[in-house]
Amino acid sequence: MPSLDDATRGRILFGGDYNPEQWPREVWQEDVRLMREAGVNLATVGVFSWAMLEPTPGAREFGWLDEVLDLLHANGVGVALATPTASPPPWMGRRWPETLPRNPDGTVRTYGSRNAYCPSSPVFRSFADAISTDIAARYARHPALSMWHIGNEYCTVCYCDLCARGFRAWLQTRYGRLDDLNEAWGTAFWSQRYSDWEEVIPPRQTQYVINPTQDLDYQRFASDLLLGGFKSERDIVRAASTDIPVTTNFIGFFKLTDSWSWAPHEDFVSLDSYPDPSDPDAARDGAMAQDLTRSLGGGKPWLLMEQTPGRAGFRDVATPKRPGLNRLWSMQALARGADGILHFQWRASRQGAERTHGAMLPHAGPDSRVFREICELGKELTGLSGVLGARVPADVAMVMDWDTWRAVELDHQPHSGFRYIDRVREYYTPLWRANVTVDFAHPEADLRRYKLVVVPNLYQVSDEAAANLAGYVERGGALVMGPFSGVSDPDERIRLGGYPAPFRDLLGLRIEEYWPLPDDQPLELRSELFGDFTATSWGEWLTADGATPLAQIASGPLAGIPAVLSHAYGAGTAWYVATLPAQEHVLARLLDVACAKAGVQPVLPDLPPGVEAVRRGDFVFVLDHNTCSVEIRNG
Ligand code: GLA
Numbered sequence: 001m002p003s004l005d006d007a008t009r010g011r012i013l014f015g016g017d018y019n020p021e022q023w024p025r026e027v028w029q030e031d032v033r034l035m036r037e038a039g040v041n042l043a044t045v046g047v048f049s050w051a052m053l054e055p056t057p058g059a060r061e062f063g064w065l066d067e068v069l070d071l072l073h074a075n076g077v078g079v080a081l082a083t084p085t086a087s088p089p090p091w092m093g094r095r096w097p098e099t100l101p102r103n104p105d106g107t108v109r110t111y112g113s114r115n116a117y118c119p120s121s122p123v124f125r126s127f128a129d130a131i132s133t134d135i136a137a138r139y140a141r142h143p144a145l146s147m148w149h150i151g152n153e154y155c156t157v158c159y160c161d162l163c164a165r166g167f168r169a170w171l172q173t174r175y176g177r178l179d180d181l182n183e184a185w186g187t188a189f190w191s192q193r194y195s196d197w198e199e200v201i202p203p204r205q206t207q208y209v210i211n212p213t214q215d216l217d218y219q220r221f222a223s224d225l226l227l228g229g230f231k232s233e234r235d236i237v238r239a240a241s242t243d244i245p246v247t248t249n250f251i252g253f254f255k256l257t258d259s260w261s262w263a264p265h266e267d268f269v270s271l272d273s274y275p276d277p278s279d280p281d282a283a284r285d286g287a288m289a290q291d292l293t294r295s296l297g298g299g300k301p302w303l304l305m306e307q308t309p310g311r312a313g314f315r316d317v318a319t320p321k322r323p324g325l326n327r328l329w330s331m332q333a334l335a336r337g338a339d340g341i342l343h344f345q346w347r348a349s350r351q352g353a354e355r356t357h358g359a360m361l362p363h364a365g366p367d368s369r370v371f372r373e374i375c376e377l378g379k380e381l382t383g384l385s386g387v388l389g390a391r392v393p394a395d396v397a398m399v400m401d402w403d404t405w406r407a408v409e410l411d412h413q414p415h416s417g418f419r420y421i422d423r424v425r426e427y428y429t430p431l432w433r434a435n436v437t438v439d440f441a442h443p444e445a446d447l448r449r450y451k452l453v454v455v456p457n458l459y460q461v462s463d464e465a466a467a468n469l470a471g472y473v474e475r476g477g478a479l480v481m482g483p484f485s486g487v488s489d490p491d492e493r494i495r496l497g498g499y500p501a502p503f504r505d506l507l508g509l510r511i512e513e514y515w516p517l518p519d520d521q522p523l524e525l526r527s528e529l530f531g532d533f534t535a536t537s538w539g540e541w542l543t544a545d546g547a548t549p550l551a552q553i554a555s556g557p558l559a560g561i562p563a564v565l566s567h568a569y570g571a572g573t574a575w576y577v578a579t580l581p582a583q584e585h586v587l588a589r590l591l592d593v594a595c596a597k598a599g600v601q602p603v604l605p606d607l608p609p610g611v612e613a614v615r616r617g618d619f620v621f622v623l624d625h626n627t628c629s630v631e632i633r634n635g
Helices: 025-038 063-074 090-095 122-139 161-175 178-185 212-240 259-265 282-296 325-335 369-382 402-408 420-433 463-474 501-507 584-598
Strands: 013-018 042-045 078-083 145-150 270-272 302-306 338-343 396-399 438-441 452-455 478-481 509-516 523-526 533-535 538-544 548-553 562-569 572-577 611-616 619-624
Touching: 013 025, 013 302, 013 369, 025 063, 025 369, 042 063, 042 338, 063 078, 063 122, 078 122, 078 212, 090 122, 122 212, 145 212, 161 178, 161 212, 178 212, 212 259, 212 402, 259 282, 259 402, 270 282, 282 302, 282 325, 282 420, 282 438, 325 338, 325 369, 325 611, 325 619, 338 369, 396 420, 402 420, 420 438, 420 584, 452 463, 452 584, 463 478, 463 501, 463 562, 463 572, 478 501, 478 584, 501 509, 501 562, 501 572, 509 562, 538 548, 538 562, 572 584
Parallel strands: 013 042, 013 338, 042 078, 078 145, 270 302, 302 338, 396 438, 396 452, 452 478, 478 572
Antiparallel strands: 509 538, 523 533, 523 548, 548 562, 562 572, 611 619
């Protein structure tokens, strides 16, 4: 199987999306001259070119793309060539309206933007496969071709009758018999029992709250359906070229597509990363998405497919990256395992929805701060090729699960503000600030190589995952678990007998009731370990059954109930946090204790706040996210 190595060939990839179809040919000459000046060695081409390549159904206009690829090659720039299928031409929606996606209320999302297609439509599929086949046949042996870029940021969900049919087939594979679906979905509730497969439909607009398992299964189906489209195009390009790696660009923590199930189908994983430069925690968010991307690829090098060199046009307030910030965040990606740094996009568009989005070559042209910084970055990266292929060691695994994410955010949960990614962030943040490198892991993954496992939330859990986590601790592992975990099974059936049923023995406790709280009624807590602190939104009516309380609730109906506990289990230790501490130092202290017990060390100790250290192979990257200067003393 080809890998990212086949594209890097000894150089860190550097460049961005290139959309020459938006410009007259004279501009192309300037583009390649400036690409050379900037040290660009890879351009992503063709992502949104479908209407230019197939102006009418079945027609082909490849001449301009031939020229673009030849021109790039002549100037030493490789190509990530896209199947242009993320955005069908208007003729498709007009001639075949059933290719347009439908909302849950039956209304249609029409053409005029992008991504407007029904992923179940055989007409869409056959046109998408046909253009992919012809592109693959024409360019598979082109010397500029470095990688295939399938589609773009898969994100379309549709609720039409074709999708309903596909959903039923998907459910038949999952459940077999209709009775088993009725059982899994709990259709005895509210007279929902199905007597015929034809009655089963997507979770469309209805009178009141939709069946939660139907909703959850549709989210799973929607991810699998899009993955099917990806695989169809991947197989087409692979049939034409066995030596060119294939990827698609992930969006990091993106709920619709379950990246654990997608990643094994790519030759390497790519990330589009757009933290908000005006957010003081943006560097943390960048690191977190990068760690996820590396983990999805099993630790292998990955590609930063997109970041903006300036501002991200989709933001309400599109603050640009300050001088030096694009370099800093590029180094962060390199430190966390990227073998290439690409941008959206090369030349700023002057028309269209993204006309205000930043670019390597901004509207101001080459005489600009942004372009000068791009040139400096290109030069600097040529000196860092020693990191290529090197791994990023991590002793801590953070469990991250799409099923739990979807399930914990279904309707009628005890607190609608309980957001999964907030929980992940709360546990990731102190580890990031302490310069402890984290991998992300699926709940059923082999965790033996990690010294510490952190489970910010695992609301929904399979029997296998529960056994996996308990077994990890029993054999001597250290594990920290956050609130509202172990509640339901994969059919969204509540596990009975006291929460968290599959983790009661592991954690040495039993919970009778969850106790969500309005924001203006925080809990007060007392603790020798953490000092007094408060917690918001969440409490649990909990009884210790072998676990040692480390913090206790001091007021209100839960007064006297422990909210942080530790428990020796088998040869290991588990900690449980039954609330959401409002002060960051509480989880920081707890994770510090857990790291000390597990023997987890920071990459470098005692760095000033805002300084990030990451080890990659023989390199240690030290990144200063502060805007004022800091001093670091060696030794
Ligand atoms: C995404 C898309 C690009 C572009 C950028 C703008 O990442 O893949 O096509 O829209 O966002 O930020």
